[in-house]
Amino acid sequence: MRRVHEPPSAPSAGVRAPDRRRSVSFHGLRLAVYEWGPADGPPLLLAHGGFDFARTFDVFAPLLADAGWRVVSWDQRGHGDSDHAALYSWDADARDALAVLDATTREPVPFVGHSKGGAILIHLAQACPHRVTRLVSIDGLPSRRPAPDIADHERTRLLADELSGWLAHRRRAAGHVRKPGTPEELAARRGRMNPRLSREWLRYLVSVGAREDRDGWRWKIDPALRPGGFGPWRPEWTLARLPGLSVPLLGLLASVSEPMGWDTTEEILQPFLPPETRIVTFPETGHFIHIERPREVAALVLEFLAC
């Protein structure tokens, strides 16, 4: 029997839905693309972080759009309204980003990305330096490997745990569907990943990032995706490449450690920063800097893009 739920809360102050929506089909995979701002304005590519979706920018993006930018964002594969894919990888996310950019303009544009989205755009900027003018990373600059000094046997045990957890998830995920709940329950679940964000905001995210099925609300994100993971990649490799970035970089850093953050500090980054870099660390701010302090972040970004 269908239970009756309250609808998610009304949008918070300052929230603005995208002005336009379209989709980009990449080799049969459909990506949902959103735009804020004048259709004939200069484009700007905006990338969300892992386990987020473009509409987490519903407050931040309009602030850039109101300054005249045509802000273009998209739901990464498996996230938001984009297709769930059979395979996910860093390279695939960067290629999807390029597909969205190709469908927007062939001219170089500024890249702005949060968390993993910032890291993907750095990768894209390094692979295609002719497509980018400036780069803003919102708490998406690499850190060192966590706990580099743990003993080998301890590292082996951690790897064993990650592997068995990941494989168990893969075996389950074949018929897996996300757990349904009320909007309030979904907001509470997300609150564990976003402990600093207000309940009102989390409920708003449910209204744009979840859908209502017959048995309740579910986040749209692909249940096959799983936080954490393992693989051969080392964050220090990303750090080592950073000095070669060919465009000015604005790096915003959080100062409060959070589950989704990378704990990057200016001190770690200092030896790797390209010549034209500005780093701003936000005091008493968590990983979602643009959600906690949208106006301050937008002002910094607009000033940087106007240089």
Added chain:
Amino acid sequence: MLTKRLRHCRVELALHRLREGGGRALLLLHGLGERAPARPPAQVEAWPGPIWALDFTGHGGSTLPRGGGYTCEALMGDADAALAELGEATLVGRGLGAWIALLAAGARPRAVRGAILADGPGLAGGGPRPTSPMIPFVEADAATPPDPFALAELSRDVRPPEYACAFVRLANERSGLARPFTVCAVERPEWLRAILDEPGVEGAALPAALAAYAAAS
């Protein structure tokens, strides 16, 4: 030839039985761009038990996914789906399949009763350290396997020696086997040279390796 269809997330995998028999299975993992052979290759015919071969994602009779995104970790999940079906198995991996056999043996040390690493396409991957960032251009959607995304992406994946050695340590500590890995490959990319220096890894010819694993309980 019997073919079982296995589910690995959104991918349907083809697992082929090349030869019936009792006892522990031999599971063949093909190289990059290859597919499971139609008949047991002559080199493995001496195996006493049943012989199975898996088509990896994007290869042979398995799903061709849309838009790429291949990782060796996902292919390790393919191998794990086959292990879930077969229970215990001894692995013979060619090229890319040798690297996947290494990962699977470390991740499932109880199910993998010996991994034989042999020459084949994709043995070196993208080398021990990252190469320059690039976004491989893949022109058209392939109607037939192998998936061009697989060829592009799985020939660029990084295979650091220390990452390889971590999987050897897992198998050494948890499989109970004295020699979880046997290297038959003549080509020796850096990861393969590195694991040959680890305990539990030895070089041998394929017939001797098969005989040793067939005899081991």
